[in-house]
Amino acid sequence: MARTQYERITTKQTLNRVKEERMPFDWSINPYRGCGHGCSFCYARAFQSFIGMGAEDEFQHHIFMKSNAAEALEKQLSSAARKFNYDIEAMRRSIGQVTIGTATDPYQPIEGKETLTRECLKLLAKYRISTSITTRSPLVLRDLDILTRMENVSVNISLNTLSGDVVRKLEPASPHPEARLDAIHRLSAAGIRTGLFVAPVLPFLTDEEPELKELLSQAKERGVSFAMISLLRLSRDVKKWYLETLKHHFPEVVQSYRELYGQGAYAEEHYVRSFKSMASRLLNEYGLGGLTKGTPAAVNRSGPIAAGENGASDEGAVGHPAREWAAPVRPRKLPKPAAPVSGEELTPDVEQLSFPF
Template sequence: MGAIEYTEKHASGALNRVQGMDFKWSLNPYQGCAHDCHYCFARRYHYLMDLNPDSDFSGSVLIKTNLPELLTRQVSSPSWKRETIAIGTSTDPYQPIEGKYRLTRRCLEVLAVRKNPMFLVTKGTLALRDADLLAQLTREAEGAVCFSITTMDEKIWRKLEPGTPPPRKRLQVLEKLVKSGVNAGVLVAPIVPGVTDDEAGLSEVVRQASEHGARFLSGSILHLKEGTKGHFFNFLKANYPRLVMPYRGLYPGAYPPRRMKEQVWNTINELKSTYDLQDRPPRSAAPPPTYQYQMALA
């Protein structure tokens, strides 16, 4: 990865309406993501905006500096119904620049004051900084945190997610958050056919999640829409050339065959049963996504 260009901008609104999911609103403090995950669905949005889904997505990050103020205005409205807000549907809210701008923390403060239900998905270890707010939101507002873990294999991780903290460090942060009273769990997504879908690899992720105290676990298989698909195929050519032809058969469209999705789900469900993990947090917490989270706005 090269140098990242950060640009401040004023957003026109804080919350995005979401259709067809188990939550109705999303919140993204940044546009673009330094984590540079090669499978990320949000590359598609750069493509749709005539931006480069390769270099622009991770090389140019927009910072929505006025987001906390916009959020305050929206959730203070008499018409607001305290519906669940999903944080980080198209960017990681705890990517490194959050350490400077603290937009995610400031938004959590807004939600905590109003006891507004939320859940957050991240690969960022900076989440530990906000343990106080995340625990408060767990207690008072059905809050939950999902750590995205695709693999425990260091070589695969470095290829797939070059800008992210190591999976073991994410799990260490998860463990500390759980001990602090946060409903935190693991999202095994996306499961990448031919790369992270072997039973031994999945078993290691689920075992480690259980040993680190995850309170829930879910997962699902990779999907590839235009914008992300071209980038990911280039990634395969460079790193897993043997998979290029099989992927053309698996992904003539955005989704793999149903049989493959069912196979993956069966494996995950068996592993959850083995390690006594549920797919949702305790009843007092907001439901996490039970699909590939990156599908949230796709």
């Protein structure tokens, strides 16, 4: 097993503006680069190329820690406060929504020691900034003392399967599903608005309707307020690493992935449409739709499905879209969708959560 290297770096600014207007938040914070959870499918692996690194093991085993993240954030927020003559209410309205954890998990294992996320959270609470957090880790419970004092905060727990076997093979250092469900329960019990991010759904592995229903049901029982379901997106570098991981753990599905994703980052149109219909119906069934400000979203083919999206209904829904979708025989000929698909629905014009570090 590779030994993890931790490197301290400094940043000029901790708050990064999200320029895409359709995103449901205005600023992002990522206290780390890379992630110790090591999820083989993580879209953030592709960002390693920005700093001359690969999407493979380096993403998990070379973690950059922004040691001055809190100091840089204090500088940004105090500057904003001066601009508004210390009218904090006017300032917070101007800043809008801040989301922590769009390109790394802010509660990955090293956070237990470094507390970079905790120190940033203290400042967001001090300036009363509307905040959402996305994480796979119950370590977020450590900061309940801060979260319960914040005026407008939500926590989004990422969990795409109840299978401990799948998690251990594809997310080698992520917390067990039961630990994440317990985090949902404890956050909700403390009065924190808590969401479930079923992301990413993995074709042929975690996309069966009974499994998704059980996941939504268990989250609902534990007090989750809303949910988002998002399909797997595979950029070139991430696809290479993910398929290599599948070869080792789930070799029987590798060829199916090659057919379903082809040369692109998104699954074939027919599969996407079938899956969206099912996912929208399930969110409606459990009353967990309604993405709002503070729940990271995207508008592309891999992006989140909200209840009732695109007029989806029970009609034509399927129990297992990956098995309903048949890999085409060469030469490739796509199956025709059951109904017309809009260009907006199929055009990947926004990368899911691909924001600056």
